[in-house]
Amino acid sequence: MASSPLLLSSALSRNPNSGLSIRRRRHGALATTASSEEDHSTKLVTFLGKGGSGKTTSAIFAAQMLLEPLHLLKKADAELNITQGVLEGVVGEELGVLPGMDSVFTLLALERLVGFLGNLGRRNLRKDKYDIIIYDGINTEETLRMIGVTSRARLYLKYLRNMAERTDIGRLAGPSLLRLVDEAMSLSTRGSNLNGKMSSEIWDILERALERGSSAFGEPREFGCYLVVDPNNPASVSSALRYWGCAIQAGAQVSGAFGTASPHSDVESEEIVKNFSPLPFALCPHVPMGSLPDWNAIISSNPSEDARNLLSAPASSSSNVMEPVKFDPSKKSVSLLMPGFDKSEIKLYQYRGGSELLVEAGDQRRVIRLPPEIQGKVGGAKFADRKLVITMR
Structure with a gap:
């Protein structure tokens, strides 16, 4: 049975009255109070990897590195209130969680800390501001579904609005x-700001909020997504590559990859670095199990330097990562970065008279809107160098 992930909240040295809280729940997040009183975006950081590859260890390593010095550890189940109060006023026995809805409520809980939805969820934001939140989900598949929730919701909203206005x-x-x-937003955000607005205004507000939420996952300044892999386990390597492709499908940009060092070696192999190129790659130091780790020694050790540099790299350094979608009007083609997949696993559908492509792979669907000069019928597709190149005619 998998252990429950952790929820951590830590204070920076400038605020000794704040503390680090820890509790066990179905999902985990780490929040650090902002170092500035100015209003600025909160960055969400998460890790994707096969079970047993060191995903949770990497999350804790990142927390220790980003949040040191740690001053206080205490029980605080109500500190962030992530799993309570989402449906206040609704009798719990009346409702059960629908299949697949876990990721929606997880996203709503994180929204209370991060503010993905902008003005729509502003009333629900706590007065505390956070610089970074590290989220360690129950499993990678659930995290990927959470990342893709807003993109999928935008499609549903689009078709619902068309139906509401045209039929x-x-x-x-x-x-x-x-x-x-409106009632749902009042329950989940403790006071919706939709009340009293015209129908068209509400549709526009919802559309902008979901657009804001989906774009946040593709912006490295707001969302840091890292792969975690055990270099000595081929299944872990294969899964990490596939999760890379799934993250792209869900609308996220992967910022780098971490390998977990073995007890006998902390040297990364050229082959593993090549597998994840052009993503920056670093080894996390080996953390011995069975005893309380000395995190100060682990963080300050030489093998940790590359991992520290990768976690601390500015968002602008992500510009070297390959673009997930690239249009070539001269060849009337579109290239889709699809690491971890082969051609047989990818399904293509075409709608809207050739103006859109629907790409299905890895339990995720992605809509590609084609520029006018490329629009047309699909003439062919080939898979090379982790890219699916689609030629239009």
């Missing part, structure tokens, strides 16, 4: 649907 039944049911959305 008789939609115009009849639309106001009731929007009232339901």
Whole structure:
């Protein structure tokens, strides 16, 4: 049985009255209070990897490195209130969690700390500001579904709005649907700001909020996503490459990859670095099990230097990573970065008269909107160098 992940909250040295709280729940996050009173975006950091590859260890390493010195550790179940109060006023026995809804509620909980949805969730934000939140999900598949929630919700919203505005039944049911959305936002964000607005305004607000949420996962300044791999385990390497492709499908940009060092070697192999090129790669130091780790010694050791540099790298350094989508009007083609997949695993669909491509792979679907000069019918597709190159005609 998998152990429950951790929720951590830590104070910086400038605020000795704040503390580090830890509790066990179905998902975990680490939050650090902001070092400035100015309003600025909070960065969310998470790790993707096969179970047993060191994903949670890497998250703790990042927390120790980013949040030292740690002053206080205490029980604080109500500190961030991530799993309580989301549905206040609803009798718990009345409702169960629908299949696949776990990731939605996880995202809503993180929204209370990060503010993915902008003005829509502003009333729900705590007065505390955070620089970084490190999230260690229950498993990588669930984290990927959480990342892709806003992108998928945008598609549903788009079609619901079309139906509500262009059909008789939609115009009849639309106001009731929007009232339901308003009530849901009131429950999940403790006070929606949709009340009293016209239907068209509410649709626009929801659309902008979801667009803001989906774009945040593709912005390295707001979201740091790292792969974790056991270099000595081929299955772990294969899974990490696939998670790279799945993260791209979900709308995220991967910032780098970490390998977990073995007890007898802390030297990265050229082959493993090549496997994840052009992503920056670093080894996390080996953390012995069975005893309380000396994190001060681990963080300050030479083998930790590359990992520290990767975690501390500015977001601008991510510009060297290959673009997930690249259009070539001269060849009337589009290249999709799809690491971890082969051609047989990828399904292509075409809609809207050739203006959009729907790419399905790795339990994720992604809509590619084609520029006018490339639009047309698919003429062919080939897979090379981790890229699916689609030629239009």
